């Protein structure tokens with residue numbers, strides 16, 4: 001009789017299981033339902049046995065809340081099909097991917113209030129050509145994959161294969177494209193390094209190209225990973241220590257600031273929002289900055305900002321672990337006394353630096 005590994009493959013890098021026949025990920029709790037579906041049509045009893053076996057597997061994320069779809073990957077996930085017919089939205093650094101042009105147009109209309117048709121009425125080749133040009137400007141052909149077939153985490157993510165031809169000319173580039181090129185350069189050098197460096201074990205030691213791009217590698221070298229990760233965790237509200245109290249205040253303040261900023265966007269006029277979305281002085285943007293459709297989302301989406309700020313708060317505190325030896329510039333230093341004052345009130349000596 002078949003065992004669980006006849007049907008499912010464990011993908012350790014992503015901590016998921018993929019059905020070998022269907023080639024998409026299945027949650028452990030849905031293994032039995034999956035095997036009794038039309039595709040596999042196994043008996044309930046048989047499916048339950050397989051589910052029990054899968055439940056014993058280590059290193060598998062159990063629920064959708066524990067999983068995050070990456071914005072992109074540098075190498076395809078082998079267990080999943082790779083599609084080379086993806087269309088990626090290029091408006092507002094949105095990066096949404098679909099494989100249907102119709103769906104992309106609908107996405108533009110709903111998410112960006114944008115259309116390839118500039119004006120109502122009229123027809124003929126000139127107008128069609130203009131629409132085609134606008135379509136090309138706002139989209140990009142990409143390779144893509146997805147983990148799940150439906151519901152949570154079923155969105156496509158881009159596969160940035162390193163040997164992709166650079167498909168843009170040098171002129172008139174927006175911020176997004178410059179970052180994209182930086183990414184491509186970084187991932188190409190990453191691939192290169194991997195190739196020449198096969199003797200060295202442990203690819204998990206390899207520095208993420210994005211981190212390399214920020215220039216932070218020398219500051220993080222030698223710092224204990226566990227402590228670094230702990231430095232970006234959400235502050236514990238029930239902790240006794242004064243430091244956690246300070247961290248909690250800062251964490252919530254960043255969250256509140258994000259909410260205020262979002263509500264500013266919500267109330268701002270369209271011209272203001274067109275200004276607000278630019279990241280470069282001479283940038284031309286096709287759609288104004290939009291508020292979230294669900295207001296509550298801003299609280300969740302601002303977490304990376306909270307983590308960034310909290311990292312500086314925590315690494316500026318007196319720590320028993322080796323913190324990154326970075327320094328603030330003058331402007332940044334000026335914003336620190338508030339945190340510092342709070343800490344001094346706690347009666348702890350300031351560490352010499």
Ligand SMILES: [Zn+2]
Pocket residue numbers: 019020021022023034039040
């Ligand atoms: Zn299947």
Ligand SMILES: [Zn+2]
Pocket residue numbers: 089090091094095096107108111112
């Ligand atoms: Zn979009």
